[in-house]
Amino acid sequence: MAILNALIKKESLHIIRDPRTLLITLLMPLVLLLLFGFAISTEVRNIRICAVVDRHTDETRAILERFRNNEYFDFQGLVASTEQNRMLEEGLTDAILILRTATGNMESQIIVDASNTTMAQAATGYIESMVSGQSGNSPIISSTLYNPQLKSSYNFVPGIMGMIFILICAIMTSVSIVREKETGTLNLLIVSPIRAATIILGKLIPYFILSAVILAIVLMLAYGVLGMPYSPASIVNVVLFSLLYILLSLSIGLLISALVRTQLAALIVSAVAFMLPVVMLSGMIFPIDNLPIVLQWVSAVIPARWYIAAMRKIMVQEIGIGFLVGELTILASTTAVLLTLAIVKFKSAVR
């Protein structure tokens, strides 16, 4: 026990005495959360739109009025039909709405600049519903559950958490162990009579504590600043799942450290083999259902996918743990397998 204490104390000194890394570690979750929470958003706003109308009727006036008053649109006014192509080509507007009433019945056409596909898709949908809403057909009543304002930050917070813990736990743990390989101090630990398990605990515990601190910061931001909905039960579930996921990420770090020799290799392996898939394939940014089928299979073995899915259910849907048995089982068993593998590999590496 005294030996473990000495190891943990030593590791804490390493962390504290490297203020740059510590600062990055603590600031990065903050910056990422605020960036995704406020600045980056998949919602489309301020769509610039012009209208071409051959003959005004009450109907066309009403439609245009709605565009003028809608915050998602920046209505730029009426233009002549000869102008419409030029407007689009010169990028002066994003969409043209053409309303023809000369035949008696109103016909409408939408021309959208699709050079930004996200914007184009969203704009088309919005415009269609704005126009048809008044066309007298049966209205569609839509209600959005769980995230009524469709805030994209709700979607990103779980994803960012899935990324941050892989980043901090896997990279920092593996780099700190491999650094000792590089400087030769690991050999000195090995030739002392302490057990490999003690060396492992001496590495995992400090980074586990550091990760828990970061979890607290992330949750405070998510609930306090980004205003995510919460209940005591959901917070308990979030913490539970996150601690499990942290342990899983630590195991990955330990496994990497047993397999590579240099800090650079540890960094590259952590980043390429673990970070990239988390960002691209875990559903953090791109919905898994939209991925090609092969990549969907690949994503199934990425632990972050299950963590992020679970976190969305808990944090956004606020559903109970009873609905998360699948995710919990997958995460827990992956952790068990990875941790065992890491310990076996590490032990055989240091004997």
Place this chain on the structure above:
Amino acid sequence: MNAIVDISHLSARYGRTMALDDVSLQVDKGELFGVIGPDGAGKSTLYKILATLMPPASGGASVCGLDIVKDYRDVRSRIGYMPERFSLYKDLSVQENLKFFAALFGVSVKKNFDLIAPIFRQLERFPDRKAGALSGGMKQKLALSCALIHRPEILLLDEPTTGVDAVSRSEFWDILQSLKNQGITILVSTSYMDEANLCERIAMIDRGRILGTDTPARLVARLGERLFAARADNMFRLLEELRRLPQVKECYTFGANLHAVVSDDFDPQQAARMMEHCGLKGVSITPAEGTIEDLFIKLTANEQ
């Protein structure tokens, strides 16, 4: 048999390269034993195996009667290992490093301080200085203190004096001598041939093989060659001219002189006259005492 370190037919390999090839050695209790050889000779591999960091490919070794493979955990508490490179925590202070290594072995710094006190004296002046900010000689003393803090029976020192200046080196050897006097067995490796004479017995090692094991004096006696020291105003030309003589088997620089290994029919006066005839001035050729370095050159020259 009083051997505290007993190595028999030890071999080790990295991939296809033989790092150690059938090495056998015995080190007696309380001995100051030197492993002398250049970089890449296999010294560090030998140390890693003895320190239980690497298993041998074949053969075996025992330390304090314990098998280094089977009883590796017990071996570890008996040895103090100082690796070739400076291996302490650079971001921890002098004091923190020492405390940490004491804690690893479950001993208190206070209890064993008497052993390291003479070494640690200079370091005591700045206990809070980070190990990374120490000078080469100081780092080496801190590393030795950390390797000694659990009062090991055997010290394994892998090239402790590489890259250290001559004054610090001789201080370091004084320290080793005093540790030996306290009964600690020391196995020290070096690439400085002149340090061989500071050991009781040495093993000369090159390319993974032991070239000879004995006291320095007896090893030198094995040289069995007529050796002359030569000098002149232009040493490089003297070297070239002497090598042309058929009686000179080998000629190489040796400090301020050249050493010439010669056959029985070599006549120094005649050779000196010939050198002066070649335009060299101040030629002197006198009989010389062989050294470990001469022996090493003799044993390895043919392979190069």
Place this chain on the structure above:
Amino acid sequence: MNNSEYAITVKDLTKKFGDFTAVDRITFDVRKGEIFGFLGANGAGKTTAMRMLCGLSVPTSGNGRVAGFDIVRQAEMIKRRIGYMSQNFSLYQNLTAEENLRLFGTIYGLSDREIKTRSQRLFQDLDMESMRGKRVGDIPVGWKQKLAFVAATIHLPEIVFLDEPTGGVDPVTRRKFWELIYKATADGMTVFVTTHYLDEAEYCNRVSIMVDGRIEALDSPDNLKKRYDADTMDEVFRMVAKNAKRAE
């Protein structure tokens, strides 16, 4: 071109880091074609002094000329006229011997033809024909060391700086390397060398010993041994350096 008889002249050269004086008003000259041994205890300031001479570090005060150029104002001119080789043999391990030479030749602005003729001759002179196409990582250390020296001197510099070129190398290889140095000086090159092997100090024409940032002794090995009543340079060094206050 440098027409003076000196390859290096240094006057009151000083380098301070904060309130720490790493190099303290050193003054010396190195004649052309000389092998100059630059000795000192660990931390005496050798490396700092050498960096200033190579134009890699600006002195706090004092001045010096290397290959006829001012070390402060004409550092770039100096870099083109010197060669540098350190203990770590700064060669690219995964390039072949020949590719390394071509690379260093190109860096120093030699034409393809010059590189070709020079490396051809060097490989022949050094008996290294068989090593030409081998990757440096696979070459034995002795050859690697020679190759590093050749790479550092492919542009025929006036002065070559050797920073502990023989650390840890076996006695036979070490001697062969010194013969290479002798050969280079016979061709008129000036050699400025640091070493921890004091028998190598005996091979130098003149030797300086730095202690605590200052040059405490400078003369030929014979004269130094006479002055300190010593048999070897090893003894001389111990007598001069034993009073060092600081270490690195």
